[in-house]
Amino acid sequence: MHIKDAHDIARAALAPFGLDPDSRVEFIKYRENHVFRAIDSTGSSTAIRLHRPGYRDEEELRSEFEFLRALRDAGVEVPEVIPTLDGDLFTLVQVGEHSRQVSAQRWVEDASPFGDIESVLAGRHNPEPAAFAQIGALLGRLHAAAVRMGIPAGFRRSAWDAAGLAGPSPLWGDPRLLTSLTTEERDAVDRALPALHEQLSALPTDSSVFGIIHADASPENLLETAHGVVLIDFDDFGTGWFVFDLVTAIFHHALHPRYLDYEQALIAGYTQERPLSKDEIAVWDAFMLARGLTYLAWAAERPGDPASDFVAANVAPWVAQLADTYDRGQASPWRRPAIASPGKDSQ
Secondary structure: OOHHHHHHHHHHOOOOOOOOOOOEEEEEEEEOEEEEEEEOOOOOEEEEEEEOOOOOOHHHHHHHHHHHHHHHHOOOOOOOEEOOOOOOOOEEEEEOOEEEEEEEEEOOOOOEEOOOHHHHHOOOOOOOHHHHHHHHHHHHHHHHHHHHHOOOOOOOOOEEOHHHHHOOOOOOOOHHHOOOOOHHHHHHHHHHHHHHHHHHHOOOOOOOOEEEEOOOOOHHHEEEEOOEEEEOOOOOOEEEEHHHHHHHHHHHHOOOOOHHHHHHHHHHHHHOOOOOOHHHHHOHHHHHHHHHHHHHHHHHOOOOOHHHHHHHHHHHHHHHHHHHHHHOOOOOHHHOOOOOOOOHHHO
């Protein structure tokens, strides 16, 4: 759909949500969904999201927004869902031959993303560990609330379980189909997948370690504000292991020289809110590989997309290395002791 058609739908959505019809509607981004910002005459802003067709049905969307409201009521830092004038949590908007399910949320003011994937992987993002402690605490509150609430009646979302991450038909597709992979890289992924699926299949799924998760707490979905961190974009949320959320929050910093400091801070912040067992930490690196493989699969499904091309060029090679390391039973790169350069006296 052309951006102008998407803009027309976003503007037509103002009325059912009771928003000022004269609001200025600005395009923000397109990644899976079109996101616009509606700014009324008072300066108040609303995020308007046009949901991609064929990805979530009405029951899945309803599960998302009902859970978001419950999280916010529980004090978790997530956006405020704005219902339509009829009390619906989303609505179908049609303009001409184009239609989309549309939802609205209160804009998170004076906020900026924790980082963007490109700058993180390029080594241009150098946060202090305290930032990861904040993120860990937020995810801890999210999971603690999820455990208290349990799985709501009528809940409909995907499962980030062993099958969803490493089975024959993973949620985001087959990582081996990424055409940029070399023969050696594809072989490494092919060897690692069965062992990864076997390891994940053996993990417990009781409510203390497995439940409703965000599943995409990447730097771009973590907004920094003067009052703390806000978690946005629950498009991919579902059920899964809680540690998968933590791994996702730090995955793109795995190549950073301070990665271990960041990991320690993330875990410390999390355990201020709820426990994280030694068994969960023991499978951390397996989930790092699983997370990496989902990005390869995502890119494979979107050839020619700039973000897909970036993943193919910058993420895929080292994820394939992780797969090879995993298959060989070796320690992940960030677990290996640094080899000091010899001093002048030793030469």
